[in-house]
Each structure stands twice: as structure tokens, then as C-alpha cells.
Amino acid sequence: MKSPLWSNLFHNWNTQESENVLALKEVPVFAGLSDKELFEIEKLTHERKYQAGENVFKQLAPAEGMFIIISGSVEIYFDNGESKNILAELKDHDFFGEIALLDEKPRSAGAIATTPSVLLGFFKPDLLSLMERNPVLSSKILTNLGMVLAERLRKTNELLAEKS
DSSP states (O other): OOOHHHHTTTTTTTOSOOHHHHHHHTSGGGTTOOHHHHHHHHHHOEEEEEOTTOEEEOTTSOOOEEEEEEESOEEEEEEOSSOEEEEEEEOTTOEEOGGGGTOOOOOSSEEEESSSEEEEEEEHHHHHHHHHHOHHHHHHHHHHHHHHHHHHHHHHHHHHHHHO
16 A cells, blocks of 8 residues: 555655746856756845835946846946936846956946846855855856857947947
């Protein structure tokens, strides 16, 4: 006779992916990572909640890391003192601020939540810690980060060429 206690004990155990892991899968910085690697990254992320109109970070603020939008929307803006220019309007599963993982310079733009938003932060100290513990995984992330930045630079060059 089969015991119902034992037959269902491990049923559906750890097979559900969290919303955070699903979002990480959509971010090119984490492309090609296994589920196990994504779960390891999820443990290093920090969930933050913002109200509409609240700054995620201000232009020229110290840069600490990147953010992934789990839900909500964020505007990236540049303020030259005379006017505020919206550079991007981002939504669920978009990411921003990734340059902060590589350098110590202040933020070149600001970010403000335009609706109530839940963000995941992946910060430089967490990446540095990961580099010590798991160099293979951190190398994958840094390679992907390089590809993301190269693609953004390529697109910027194309836009500049169109304007000239």
C-alpha cells in the first residue's frame, strides 16, 4: 500500500521559479546562465520598492549597481540645469544602471519611478564577492555586460551618424 504522506512529500518541491528569477532570465547581463546560476544570482539581489515620483537615484549620485524592474515603470533622465530630458522610459523586466558595476564614477543620469515600482538591485560589492567565490559565473556575467555595453555604444554611434 502506498502512503500518501510519502508520495507527495517532494511533489513540486523547488520547481516554481520566482518572479525575480523569471525577470533575471530576461536581462541580457544574465543571458545563458543555468537555473542554478540564476538562483545564486537571485540570492545576491536586493528588492527595493518605490512610489511614483520617488528617485531611484539622482544624477551625479554615487553609483552602486544596476537595477531590474520587476513591476512598475522608471524614467531615465538627464538634467543639464536648464531642462530635464527624458532619455528612456522603462517597464517590467527592463534594466538600467549597469555601468555602475564597472566603474566608480557618479551617475551620468538620474532614474525616477513613474508608477509604484518594485526593483531588484544587483550591486558592485555583491559582484565582487561573487568574483571571489565563483569566478566562472562572474566571468559569464562580465562577458555579457561587455556585450550589452558594446551594443549600446554601437547603437549610439548609429544615432550620431544619422544626425550628421
